[in-house]
Amino acid sequence: MDAKIRSSHEWCQYFLANAGALLEIAWEQGAGVTAVELDAIAESVREFQLGENAEGRHFVGSAKAYAARSGDYEYIDAVRLLIGEEQRHARTLAKFLELAGVPVAQRTTADALFRWLRKRAGLEICVSVLLSAEVIAKVYYAALHDATGSPVLRRVCEQILRDEVEHVRFQAQRLALLRAGRPRILVLLGHAAHRAAFAGACLVVWWKHGRAMRAGGFGFRRYWREAWREMRQALVEMDPRRVRPTQNHHRGTETRRMKRAMSAR
Ligand SMILES: [Fe+2]
Numbered sequence: 001m002d003a004k005i006r007s008s009h010e011w012c013q014y015f016l017a018n019a020g021a022l023l024e025i026a027w028e029q030g031a032g033v034t035a036v037e038l039d040a041i042a043e044s045v046r047e048f049q050l051g052e053n054a055e056g057r058h059f060v061g062s063a064k065a066y067a068a069r070s071g072d073y074e075y076i077d078a079v080r081l082l083i084g085e086e087q088r089h090a091r092t093l094a095k096f097l098e099l100a101g102v103p104v105a106q107r108t109t110a111d112a113l114f115r116w117l118r119k120r121a122g123l124e125i126c127v128s129v130l131l132s133a134e135v136i137a138k139v140y141y142a143a144l145h146d147a148t149g150s151p152v153l154r155r156v157c158e159q160i161l162r163d164e165v166e167h168v169r170f171q172a173q174r175l176a177l178l179r180a181g182r183p184r185i186l187v188l189l190g191h192a193a194h195r196a197a198f199a200g201a202c203l204v205v206w207w208k209h210g211r212a213m214r215a216g217g218f219g220f221r222r223y224w225r226e227a228w229r230e231m232r233q234a235l236v237e238m239d240p241r242r243v244r245p246t247q248n249h250h251r252g253t254e255t256r257r258m259k260r261a262m263s264a265r
């Protein structure tokens with residue numbers, strides 16, 4: 001695991017470099033999916049396509065408020081670049097569905113609920129919810145990859161999986177920064193709450209997408225095991241003890257800003 005917490009500037013550089021190094025997808029081959037495969041995965045892919053397709057207005061809004069507090073303005077750009085990658089995921093999945101003759105979904109209850117949840121939250125909860133989604137995505141797209149012989153869909157999944165590895169890291173590192181300096185007991189309580197919410201999210205996703213994942217050879221036990229293996233890694237990555245004092249500029253900047261405001265009075 002990458003021991004270093006990247007700065008927002010480094011994250012922007014990563015996202016820009018990644019955009020120039022995407023896998024080639026042989027769209028001209030067509031969907032290449034069988035009727036049996038499509039029957040098992042189509043509804044599920046439609047829902048994930050919708051989930052990837054978010055404008056992230058609330059997330060950007062929270063990032064702006066945080067930037068004003070912390071002075072980390074490049075975080076806003078990094079969040080925008082991340083959302084751009086999610087929208088690319090949505091575009092490639094939509095293109096696959098179109099090739100397979102399946103209409104994209106307009107709005108589903110699960111998606112509406114997920115969005116409602118994020119809109120109610122401040123940055124820390126918003127990032128926590130998104131991190132859970134990214135972790136589950138890492139397992140889901142691996143299962144979807146194995147659920148089809150379609151070279152196009154398999155390639156789409158490979159690209160998404162590569163991206164999601166870094167997305168989990170991006171979200172986890174921000175949680176570490178947000179929680180730096182917080183009493184250890186509160187950090188551990190936060191992790192416990194996150195684990196409980198994650199367990200619930202895993203069950204809901206299995207209920208909705210278990211059929212598609214089973215088609216990829218992921219029974220419930222395998223899905224559950226893999227999801228928790230990924231989550232444990234993320235919990236290590238989001239440990240605020242990894243933040244070096246020089247990186248904890250958030251509080252420092254806040255203090256400096258307050259001091260400036262006081263002396264200006
Ligand atoms: Fe995604």
Ligand SMILES: [Fe+2]
Binds near residue numbers: 134137164167
């Ligand atoms: Fe993602």
